[in-house]
Structure formats: C-alpha cells, structure tokens
Amino acid sequence: MLKKFYKFIILPYTIFLLYLMFFGMGRLQYEDNIVRIKPVFSTIWFIHETIxxxxxxxxxxxxxxxxxxxGFLGWVFPKLKNLKTLIITFVSAIVIIEALQYFSRLGVFDVDDILLNTFGVFLGWQIKRILEIKFSKFVVE
Structure with missing residues (x-):
C-alpha cells in the first residue's frame, strides 16, 4: 500500500521540488553565474553570515x-534498489539540475547542495530499508 502511494506521489513531488529549485521562495534571476565549489565552506559561510x-x-x-x-526510488525503478546505483544516478541528475540553475542564473551551482541533497537520498534509502524490514506487510505492493 505504501509503495502504491509513493508511486502516485513521487512525480508531482519532483515537479514541485523543481519549481522550488528554480522559481520558489522569491527566487530572482542573478546578474552573474555563480559557482560554489569548495565543499562545506559555502555552508559554513552561510551559517556564519545569516542572522x-x-x-x-x-x-x-x-x-x-x-x-x-x-531514497525510495527503488520502489518505482527496481535498478535503483542498489544504493551505489541510486547514488550514482542521483548525483548525475542533481549535477545536471545544479548546472541548469547556473546557466539559467536562477540559482547557484553549489557543491554543498549536491552533498546535502545526496545525504538526504542516503537517509531516505536507509529509512526505506528499515520500513521494508519492520513493516513488510504495509510496504507490499
């Protein structure tokens, strides 16, 4: 039952998230293309500079x-049940999205975003594993 709900909701959720990444939260087009490639430093700077x-x-x-x-994409795409495959696929996709933000100037290409987003996928994959083990009767298609 949970898998059916997930399959129904993941596409609209993805579209909503893409909207947020490019147009949401009062986002305006930057005058310059911005790249932040020093891992962790841009997040530390953001925390330090934000009141x-x-x-x-x-x-x-x-x-x-x-x-x-x-992290639950393995429920829709069986090849993505494997963590390594999921992470490689996700990082490839998020790098493309970050590049689109850079080229459109509707965001910043930020390595920290890639790291934090990927950590979120990893947490989701771990949660999915726990759900499948502990609640298999509710997760079944």
Whole structure:
C-alpha cells in the first residue's frame, strides 16, 4: 500500500521540488553565474553570515529533508534498489539540475547542495530499508 502511494506521489513531488529549485521562495534571476565549489565552506559561510536561525535550518536542513523521498526510488525503478546505483544516478541528475540553475542564473551551482541533497537520498534509502524490514506487510505492493 505504501509503495502504491509513493508511486502516485513521487512525480508531482519532483515537479514541485523543481519549481522550488528554480522559481520558489522569491527566487530572482542573478546578474552573474555563480559557482560554489569548495565543499562545506559555502555552508559554513552561510551559517556564519545569516542572522536568522530559522533561515539556516530552512536552507541547510531543507536541502537534506526535501530529498529523502528520492531514497525510495527503488520502489518505482527496481535498478535503483542498489544504493551505489541510486547514488550514482542521483548525483548525475542533481549535477545536471545544479548546472541548469547556473546557466539559467536562477540559482547557484553549489557543491554543498549536491552533498546535502545526496545525504538526504542516503537517509531516505536507509529509512526505506528499515520500513521494508519492520513493516513488510504495509510496504507490499
């Protein structure tokens, strides 16, 4: 039952997330193309320069939590049940999305976003494994 719900909701969720990544939260087009390629440093800088803890939690934690559902993609695409395959596929896709943000100037190409998003997928994959083991009768197609 849970798998059926997931299969129904993941496409609209993905479209919503793409909207947020390019147009949401009052996003405007930057004048310059921006790249942040120093892992972890841009997040530390963001935390240091941001006064509002709410903004810090919203952005940093949001970059993890919003991608947890993609850890369940093995339910839709059986080849993505394997963690290594899932991570390679996801990183490939998120790098393309980050590049589109860069070229459209509707965001920043940020390595930290890739790392945080991928960590979210990993957490989702772990949660999926736990659900499949502990609640197999509810997860069944």
């Amino acid at each position: 509002s803890w709410f903004d810090i939690i919203k952005i940093v934690l949001g970059n993890v939590v919003m991608f947890i559902p993609f």
